[in-house]
Amino acid sequence: MTAERQERNGSGPGTGLRPGIALIGLLAVLAGLPSAAVAQTTERVIVNRYSGLAIEGYDPVAYFVDARAEPGRPEFEASQAGAVWRFRNEGNRASFVAHPEIYGPQFGGYDPVDLARGITYGGTPRLWLVVGQRLYLFGREQHRDAFAADPAGILREARARWPALERGLAR
Helix, strand or coil: HHHHHHHHHHHCCCCCCCCCHHHHHHHHHCHHHHHHHHHHCCEEECCCCCEEEHHHHHHHHHHCCCCCCCEEEEEEEEEEEEEEEEECCCHHHHHHHHCHHHCCCCCHHHHHHHHCCCCEEEEEEEEEEEEEEEEEEEEEEHHHHHHHHHHHHHHHHEEEEHHHHHHHHCC
């Protein structure tokens, strides 16, 4: 195809996104595949924008008590930090309400490895570690593994960058 025909058809260099590429991007977003536009968030505590649930409805206390990610139940909920938190039972709910700073994910659920790099990227409740009696969520397995290998170094960088990154997040 000649350059003149490409320009007429809107597919030549400098004409923006080609329809095929735009369609692939749209399908990836609709399919729920991670992308920079979808993964970035502006919340201080990551919540599902449709349900208002923090950490996808998983019980934050279960990571400490059961040593695994467990979904919470709708009949055991609490509101804190602009989010709805779910729990497996009333005991877990009461523990969280008494000490949300201990049981809630650190950095509002953002991946500490990305924070150390100066990026706010949400972690998933299925990729987690409890280190130093605190819960950390990760966006990728590789980040969880890197954090496990050097939590002190990554936390030093993440804590140094967190105040500036947090100021840029919505209240």
